[in-house]
Amino acid sequence: MNTLWKLLPALLLAFAPVAGATVNVLACEPEWGALARELGGDKVSVYDATTAMQDPHRIQARPSLIARARSADLLVCTGAELEIGWLPILLRQSGNAAIQPGKPGYFEAAPLVRRLEIPTRLDRADGDIHPGGNPHIQLDPRNIAKVGVALAQRLSEIDRGNAAFYQARQKDFAQRWQSAMQRWETQAAPLKGIAIVSQHKAFPYLYDWLGLREVATLEPKPGVEPSSSHLAEVLAQLQQQPARMVIRAAYQDERPANWMSEKAKIPAVVLPFTVGGADHTDDLFGLFEVTISRLIAAASRDDAK
Amino acid sequence: MLQKSLTTCAVGLLLVTPALARANDSAELEKIRAEIQQLREGYETRIQALEAKLRETGAAADRAEESAQRAETAATQASTPPARANAFNPETSLILQGAYKDKKNLPNRHITGFLPTAGAPDNTRGFSADASELSLAANIDSWLRGYANLVFMDGSVEVEEAYFETLGLGKGFTLKGGRFRSGIGYQNEMHPHAWDFADNNLMYQALFGEGALQDGVQLKWLAPTELMVELGAEAGRGAAINNANQNGAASVNLFAHVGGDIGVSHAWRAGLSWMHAKVDHRSFSGNDLAAQPITGDFTGKSRIWLADFVYKWAPNGNASYNNFKLQGEYFHRTEHGSLACSDPLSPALCAGSGLDGGYRSAQSGFYLQGVYQFMPRWRGGLRYDQLYRGSADLNGSDIGNTISELADHDPHRSTAMLDFSPSEFSLFRLQYAHDQSMAGVTDRQITLQYILSLGAHGAHRF
Incomplete structure (x- = not known):
């Protein structure tokens, strides 16, 4: 009762x-x-x-x-x-x-x-x-x-x-x-023109805004899970034409991006993708603050090498 | 710019002031006055010119902004695909299905203990390109949407569904009319290509063949609550369990579904349905105990209670990598009326055979199945089917003593499957079933199946 x-x-x-x-x-x-x-x-x-x-x-x-x-x-x-x-x-x-x-x-x-x-x-x-x-x-x-x-x-x-x-x-x-x-545009100015790899074609608008160059995607085709043969191809391509980082959205499987990060020796960056995708992204301002600071952090980590 | 010129003028004036103090005679004063006058006129003209220039620049900036906006709008519009003349054509989707089946050859395949309702279970063996489904859908006008699903088989086309549905009648109401899969239970509204196993569960097979179709009308109401509460009522012919030809509604169905989320990773739905049908000459065929073929039909009333539930899990609600689905349904059916022996070829068989008379049954059963996606594109599943033949009497004594297919046997089957979906439009499946739905027969069935979807991107139900 x-x-x-x-x-x-x-x-x-x-x-x-x-x-x-x-x-x-x-x-x-x-x-x-x-x-x-x-x-x-x-x-x-x-x-x-x-x-x-x-x-x-x-x-x-x-x-x-x-x-x-x-x-x-x-x-x-x-x-x-x-x-x-x-x-x-x-x-x-x-x-x-x-x-x-x-x-x-x-x-x-x-x-x-x-x-x-x-x-x-x-x-x-x-x-x-x-x-x-x-x-x-x-x-x-x-x-x-x-x-x-x-x-x-x-x-x-x-x-x-x-x-x-x-x-x-x-x-x-x-x-x-x-x-x-x-x-943000001032902060992100150093990112202009740098080459990056993304897991899914989830960020073309971000790249278009900041002037990043997407040289490859880990998915062989949009929405198709990365296969090991395609990952090997991308890796071979990156050895010829290096990129500065590999980017994935928070909701995506971490394995393909981490694998590429390790093999190609470039940082893997997880972007929140939308509001709530990381800590401190409770609103739209936070979403962009975190996105840009993570990109800049990865780019400068790469510079330090 | 303007500010700078003003400052220059002011400085000019200051420079001129000491000269003023020194001047004693009026002629010189006059001269200085004239010079100041000249100076003032000069800078006023310049200020006017500068103001005009500023206005012009402002207008030019406005014009530039306007044309930039126009260009932006044009770019937005240009990125919208142009509407084509065939844009009003219905969304078309074709499902291709085929299978390879390895199982016993049982021409007399049936589910023991249950009067067949919609033909015998499939006995096809070897390779077969099963039924292909063509579906067309479009909004008819601002009120209605139309949907048709046609199943192509060798030599025939079956209209599986052909209905209209209101587009947001408002207040949570939806009205549907035509031929449609009844809203009862959980799996009933799913087309075979959306099933998680290569064949139907025994419960649905025994009750409806493939699924309960309704030629009639359906009214659904969704409550304005955070918990999903859906109530529905249908009236119609009751196509699957009846071949009635009568005025009024031969079949009335009522159903209620509730559902919601538990946290972000779990979702569930549960339901209760009630079906009532006036059955008119539903035919069957079988063998008597002396293995003599007999045909007959059932006329009477059929009442079914159905309880269903489904539970889904996906970590963080993201089903792309791992997910799990548990689904089960239970039914209890009572039928009473009369069996009539009808054998046009040898009426003598029927006369005095005891195959006519009052029929009464109370039967039940359930199925339970779980499907787990253990990595992207790969799923494995298990299903258990169990039917309870219960009581089935003809003229007060067990009908199993008269017709061998209705012998007292509780059919059951265990099934395991593994499927692989290269994309969301294709699926290949391997299935093994240990089938004891026929008394005295254990059939080990292996099925290889493909399901391919062409055309419009269909949205799938929960």
Whole structure:
């Protein structure tokens, strides 16, 4: 009986409706969740569908996500087919008219920015390619700024009563972001033009911003696990044409990058990839601080040799 | 620039001031006044010119920013693939399946103790290119989405699913109509290419053949809670367990599913379903105890309770490297009505044979399976099937005494599989089964199977 009384609140909580006074935001990836928090403050309640330790291509439409989609007022996703393996099911099972594609409650970030690596031919033989270009747009802060403007606009549309609030927060965020961006660009200036290797094609926007040169990837094709024969090829290539570091995202297997690091005698760098991917990356500012400091640390370690 | 010029002028004025003090006669004063006047006019003109220049520069900067923005927008748009004329074509997906099977040749293959509902279990041996599935899907308009799944076999095409579904009716409601896989249980909504084993579990095989199809309508409601609570009701023909031709709904199904996460690494779903069907002349064939072939049909009522659960684990919720899935379902079915012997070829066999009469059964069973991905692309799995024949009476006495296929035997089977997926679009599987679903027969089955997916990237259910 005692246990029942103890369990009762937990049970009631489980059946409690999702918070209603604020705008319920379901963010497909943590970076958009963080952006929604920056812009919405206490007027939004944000739930991230994925974490930095998960591959956003490959999660499942879990019951918990279906339940969250049911009560969401706004869905904030990357688009460009990043979530094609699970989002369509989530949308169909949610029974939620507000967040269907084309409705104000459905927000995609990728169409707002200039996309890189748009394939010139579409063939599954080329691996996990996206017709709309590489979807990992979040690591160029200029993209974050652009998406921020549009997201604040969308929040104002959905929650008209607080439109001025969102616009004011956006202005404040944009200012802080602009000055942070200048700082990062100054810090990262020495990285310009250096050659690097990545495990997955997860960072083209970061490289485009900072001027890093990706000379090889450990995955033979996007989304295809690194094979030992391909790793040997990359190693041979690096002996001819050295790179300064090998980069992987926090959610990826550490073995291929570590192997390459050891064999090619270059540092292996783990980048958070998104908010929450490392310590001190609880918000977007932290994400970029940590990303840049890790790149600089690896580059200077390499210089010291 | 402007500030600098002003400073120059001010310095100029200061230099001129001492000269003023020294001047005594008015002519000189006048001259100096004129010079100052000249100087003032000079710098005013220059200031005006500079201001004009500044305005111009500002406007030019604005123009430059504007054209940069235009270029940026153009670049964003250019990186969007152009819409083509065929963009309205449905998403097309083709599933190719084939197998090599090594097993006993049992023309009379059946699940002992259970009246067959949808044909006999497959007895194909050797190489076969199984059913290929073609599915088409698209939004029909702003309200509806359409989906069709056609199965191609030698000489026939089967419409496995063909339904419409509302696109966010709102308030958590979804309405579906047409032919669809019923929402009961867990595995039922999965197409064979999404199964974790090369064949169906015995429970589904005994109850529905492949799965419970419904020609009818389904209404689902999702509760606005953090815990997923889904309630559904269906009314229709009940295609798999019935070949009814009657007005009204021959089959009514109710189901409830709840599910959620436990931390970031665990997810679960559990459900309870109830099916009720008015069965009209569901045919079967078998042998009597003297090994004489007989055919007949069942008319009556069938009620099924189903309980299902699935649990999934992936470290940090990242299923790419390792993951585990445990799934199980249990059923209890009661059927009562009458069996009719019908043998058009030799009606004499039926007359007075005792094959007609009241039929009543209460049967149950379950399956439990676990699949573990131990490294990227490789999975291994185990499954155990168990059916309980329970009671099955014809005219008050055990039907096993009349029809040999319905003998009192509890069918069971153990299965192990290993599969390899080079990519998410291809899968190759090796399976071994120790099958004792037929009384007195132990069939050791080896299956090699491939499942390939072409075309649109299908999203898979939980």
